[in-house]
Structure formats: C-alpha cells, structure tokens
Amino acid sequence: MAITQPVENRETRQDGGGPTIAEVELRGVAIPYVRPIRWEGGVEAEAHFAVLRIRDSEGREGVAECTVKPTWNGFTIDTFALAFEALVLPILWAAGSDFASLPQRLGRLVENAAPKALLESALWDLGGAAMVRSVPESVPVSAVVTRGTVAAMAADSARLVEQYGFQTLKIKGGQGIDADIAAVRTVRGAVGPGVALYVDANGAVPDADAEAYVRRLAELGLIAIEDPYNLKPNGMLAAIQRDCPVPLIVDFSLDGVSSAQTFLGEGCGGISLKPSRFGMRKVLAMGAAAAGSDALTVIGLFGESQAGTVHLFDAHATLMGRARQLPVEATSPLLLTDHYLRAPIQIADGRMRRPEGRNIAAMVDPARLDHLTIAPPRRWTHPA
Numbered sequence: 001m002a003i004t005q006p007v008e009n010r011e012t013r014q015d016g017g018g019p020t021i022a023e024v025e026l027r028g029v030a031i032p033y034v035r036p037i038r039w040e041g042g043v044e045a046e047a048h049f050a051v052l053r054i055r056d057s058e059g060r061e062g063v064a065e066c067t068v069k070p071t072w073n074g075f076t077i078d079t080f081a082l083a084f085e086a087l088v089l090p091i092l093w094a095a096g097s098d099f100a101s102l103p104q105r106l107g108r109l110v111e112n113a114a115p116k117a118l119l120e121s122a123l124w125d126l127g128g129a130a131m132v133r134s135v136p137e138s139v140p141v142s143a144v145v146t147r148g149t150v151a152a153m154a155a156d157s158a159r160l161v162e163q164y165g166f167q168t169l170k171i172k173g174g175q176g177i178d179a180d181i182a183a184v185r186t187v188r189g190a191v192g193p194g195v196a197l198y199v200d201a202n203g204a205v206p207d208a209d210a211e212a213y214v215r216r217l218a219e220l221g222l223i224a225i226e227d228p229y230n231l232k233p234n235g236m237l238a239a240i241q242r243d244c245p246v247p248l249i250v251d252f253s254l255d256g257v258s259s260a261q262t263f264l265g266e267g268c269g270g271i272s273l274k275p276s277r278f279g280m281r282k283v284l285a286m287g288a289a290a291a292g293s294d295a296l297t298v299i300g301l302f303g304e305s306q307a308g309t310v311h312l313f314d315a316h317a318t319l320m321g322r323a324r325q326l327p328v329e330a331t332s333p334l335l336l337t338d339h340y341l342r343a344p345i346q347i348a349d350g351r352m353r354r355p356e357g358r359n360i361a362a363m364v365d366p367a368r369l370d371h372l373t374i375a376p377p378r379r380w381t382h383p384a
Contacts, residue, residue, distance in 0.1 A: 018097035019056040020382060026084055027051050027377035028068070028077035029369070031305055031336045038147050042071065047303055047336060050080045050115075051369070052122045053361065057382075061361035062126025064311065066118040066276050067303035073114040073277070081378055084115040092119060093383055099123060103281060113255070117279035121311055124280040128314075128359035135317045138351040140327035142168035143334070144301060147175055150182050154190040160334075161191045165349040168196040168223075168327045174204030177213050184220050198326070200226035203252050211240055218246050224270055224296060224326065227251050233259075233266040241267050247296040254278075260286040270296030270326075275311040277302050283315050291323035301329035306339035310360050313352060328352070340369040 029049040036043050048068045055061045068075050091105045106116045143160045145153050160166050173180035205213045210229035217225050226249040241248050247269025260271050271290050273283045290297045299316045309330040316328040330352050342365045346353040357363040
C-alpha cells in the first residue's frame with residue numbers, strides 16, 4: 001500500500017540515534033455480542049475494533065485497540081484506516097526516534113482523536129515491553145447493567161453479582177426519569193444493600209429536569225451519577241453539584257486534558273478516563289488533574305474487548321494511591337462471545353486479574369486474532 005505524502009514533510013526528522021518504529025500493522029476486527037446490545041446509539045449484534053500493532057527497530061512490539069463506532073467516535077473500520085494512513089502515520093514517520101515530540105506533533109492535527117489515541121496507547125504498550133512495571137495482581141471492577149426492561153435489568157444485576165462477585169454496578173439510564181428511578185430501586189432489591197450502585201444517563205435528561213433528576217437519584221443512595229444531562233462547565237453544573245451529596249461524573253463532554261481541567265475548575269465531582277478514547281498519556285494527565293482537585297475518577301469502558309481491558313487495568317493501577325477511584329469499568333468483554341488473547345481475562349470476587357505478559361503485544365494469540373479479522377491487515381514499513 002502506498003505511503004501518503006507526510007504532513008510534516010518540511011520538517012527535519014530527528015532520529016536522535018534511538019530506536020524508530022520499523023513496521024506498523026492495522027486491522028479491523030469483529031467480535032459478536034452474546035446477545036444484541038442496545039447502546040445509546042442503537043442496537044448492535046457485534047462489536048468492531050481497530051487493532052494496531054507497532055514494531056520498533058529493536059524488535060519490540062506494542063499493541064492497542066480502539067472501538068470503532070460512528071455514534072461514539074465517528075468512524076467505520078474503513079474510514080478509520082484511511083484517516084490513520086493519510087494523517088497519523090506520516091506524523092509517526094516524521095518523528096523518527098523522537099517519541100517525546102509526538103504529542104505536540106499529533107496535537108497539530110485537529111479532530112481525529114481516535115486514531116491519535118490508538119497510536120499513543122500502542123506506544124505505551126511498546127514501552128511496557130522494555131520495562132518491569134510494578135502492578136498489582138488484580139484490581140476491583142464494576143459491571144455495567146445495560147438498558148432493558150426493569151425486570152431484565154434486575155435479573156441481569158443479580159446474575160452478575162452471583163456469578164462474578166461484583167460489589168459495584170453501573171446502571172445504564174436514559175430511559176426516562178421514572179423508568180431510571182424504577183430500575184435503580186428494582187436492582188437494589190435484587191442485589192441487596194451491600195452492592196454499590198451508580199447511574200449513567202448518557203446525558204439524556206433535559207436541562208430543565210436535571211436538578212430534580214439528580215436529587216431523586218441521590219436520595220436512592222447512589223455513589224455517583226454520570227452524565228445525568230448534557231454537562232457543561234458552567235454555573236448550572238456548579239450549582240447542581242454543590243447541592244448534590246454525590247459526585248457528578250462527566251464523560252461525553254470531555255475532549256482531553258484541558259476540558260477536564262475546566263470541568264474540575266467548575267466544581268465537577270468526577271471525570272471518566274477512557275484509555276481507548278483518549279490514549280494512555282492523556283488519561284494519566286487527566287487523572288493527575290483530578291487528584292489535584294480531590295475529584296473522583298473512574299477508568300471508564302469504551303466497549304473494549306479482553307485485550308483492551310488490559311490498558312484499563314494498567315491505567316487504574318498507575319493511578320492507585322494518587323487519585324480517588326471507583327472500580328475500573330473493565331467488564332464490557334462479558335458482553336462478547338470471543339477474544340484474541342492467549343489466555344482469557346479472569347474475573348472473580350469482583351476483581352480482574354491481569355494476564356501474564358508485560359504488555360498486550362505479549363498476550364495476543366495471532367491465530368485467534370486472524371480468525372476475528374474481517375478485512376486483510378494493512379501493513380506499512382518505515383520509509384527509507
């Protein structure tokens with residue numbers, strides 16, 4: 001496949017004598033759901049991912065994945081690959097071995113957050129092949145209760161607690177105020193008082209109803225409320241948070257480190273940090289900002305497969321002791337029928353164990369990955 005003209009062709013590449021990225025591979029992967037899932041953007045039967053593998057000139061590899069969904073990040077697999085090749089790949093080549101300059105170089109490219117984040121997470125993973133990280137064997141995780149009838153959500157909650165020992169559940173709201181309240185009450189009855197609950201309404205509640213919605217949910221003993229309405233860093237958010245006894249977590253309206261700092265400056269009680277959406281570098285910077293504001297953080301799901309949850313694990317573990325944290329939302333793979341790791345993720349007693357291997361690249365099973373690939377991989381080598 002031809003290499004496009006580099007965006008930075010008027011700059012001198014600064015190799016600096018260190019290793020460079022020698023080979024890049026990008027492929028589209030599809031994994032069926034155990035049942036059709038009703039997300040905020042519609043019903044889906046399978047999940048699509050862009051999986052990036054990079055190899056440096058010393059033979060080390062890094063892997064990262066990104067959920068590909070037009071309603072979440074504006075891409076299909078084909079358009080993601082086009083954007084990566086035409087816009088992001090030339091920036092990587094131009095940087096040479098000067099990886100420290102990549103954030104600034106990528107920042108000059110407006111939009112295209114997903115392919116930029118994927119590259120940064122793959123570079124983080126490659127770095128993991130060269131260092132020994134001190135990480136715990138397991139971290140606490142929360143399970144997501146997807147939308148459905150009240151009875152179905154309660155039954156699903158009871159099954160998750162019974163089967164995996166979850167001590168925290170995230171209830172997907174946005175089905176209407178009364179329906180959301182009924183869902184919380186019914187789930188509470190199904191799992192008992194010992195399981196912590198919080199709600200994610202995906203910004204579905206109109207601004208005019210937001211204060212009453214938050215107040216009614218808070219009265220049910222929730223530990224947090226995520227995106228109860230379309231949160232904005234303004235006086236309305238500050239006033240509602242000031243009167244609310246639980247943190248309001250912003251997710252959808254975040255677009256990076258600066259917006260996280262702005263929300264925190266307005267008194268927002270928490271932020272959702274998503275490695276698959278922002279990349280590992282930005283997630284850790286946002287976590288540091290939250291720690292400085294004593295705000296709650298949650299490493300949030302972005303529809304990851306089992307491989308993607310490894311970076312959620314790493315992000316949570318890196319922030320342990322530095323920021324106030326909810327359990328990591330690393331359970332979206334429970335909605336999927338398959339994976340492409342050598343050994344599956346283990347969840348028991350409400351905790352996720354990290355698979356053996358310093359990074360995702362070392363955990364991937366090539367044969368399983370090939371089986372789930374839905375289009376021929378695209379490969380590029382460093383231009384001479």
